[in-house]
Amino acid sequence: MQLTERVHLIGSGRHGFGLTHPSDCHVYLVDGGTEAAIIDSGAGLGRDAILGRLDRTGVSRERVRSLFVTHAHADHAGGAAGLRASLGVAVHASPEVAAILRAGDEVAASVTVGKAQGGYAADYAYEATQVDTELRDGQRITVGDLEVEVVATPGHATGHTAYLVHASDRTDLFTGDTLLFGGVIVLQDTWDCDVRTHAASLRRLAMHPHDGFFPGHLAFSVTDGDRHVQAAVAALDRGTLPPNLL
Numbered sequence: 129m130q131l132t133e134r135v136h137l138i139g140s141g142r143h144g145f146g147l148t149h150p151s152d153c154h155v156y157l158v159d160g161g162t163e164a165a166i167i168d169s170g171a172g173l174g175r176d177a178i179l180g181r182l183d184r185t186g187v188s189r190e191r192v193r194s195l196f197v198t199h200a201h202a203d204h205a206g207g208a209a210g211l212r213a214s215l216g217v218a219v220h221a222s223p224e225v226a227a228i229l230r231a232g233d234e235v236a237a238s239v240t241v242g243k244a245q246g247g248y249a250a251d252y253a254y255e256a257t258q259v260d261t262e263l264r265d266g267q268r269i270t271v272g273d274l275e276v277e278v279v280a281t282p283g284h285a286t287g288h289t290a291y292l293v294h295a296s297d298r299t300d301l302f303t304g305d306t307l308l309f310g311g312v313i314v315l316q317d318t319w320d321c322d323v324r325t326h327a328a329s330l331r332r333l334a335m336h337p338h339d340g341f342f343p344g345h346l347a348f349s350v351t352d353g354d355r356h357v358q359a360a361v362a363a364l365d366r367g368t369l370p371p372n373l374l
């Protein structure tokens with residue numbers, strides 16, 4: 129599903145548009161011309177459906193060289209191993225997320241909690257994957273004629289990373305679970321979710337102007353994306369928290 133000249137949605141589950149497996153987050157493809165990248169992998173249960181969606185974009189599998197992971201939760205990262213094996217992509221993640229992915233650590237990724245709450249089947253396996261690059265805040269990685277900028281946004285989960293994708297004519301923000309449409313946040317009763325850290329990350333996002341706003345679930349905006357971050361920060365400025373999804 130093409131969203132802009134350079135952004136496609138190739139996966140999306142029950143908290144989105146039902147394109148692929150119900151457990152999948154939004155899986156985005158960004159097309160830099162000579163090279164393309166995927167942002168978040170989905171849970172791994174809908175890999176074939178995601179690859180089918182990729183094939184329909186017109187971007188050849190050979191052009192997809194990298195996978196940027198926002199955080200270790202299974203709906204965003206459980207499919208990383210499968211996409212790495214299928215496409216030969218290099219996996220990029222923060223050091224904290226890389227450690228969880230390499231170990232396939234279901235406790236650290238809060239998969240154990242998710243299973244107990246019924247979010248994942250008891251036999252769901254969170255597959256370990258190699259991570260090729262550990263990202264640092266502010267780093268820029270070239271994807272064809274695009275530049276992907278790393279913005280550390282911990283709070284929803286440890287090592288959470290948002291990505292700014294800079295093109296010659298626009299900048300798009302991919303927020304993972306740090307911020308959803310309308311300034312909604314996602315705080316959960318998990319070991320690494322931290323309100324104050326999260327609030328600081330929202331203020332950091334507000335320092336990065338952007339056009340498109342592409343979160344990990346629910347609706348997105350192709351233009352005027354800044355309004356979502358501004359809504360969240362306005363709540364913080366009033367001394368309260370933005371509305372929570374759950």
Ligand SMILES: [Zn+2]
Binds near residue numbers: 201284
């Ligand atoms: Zn999450």
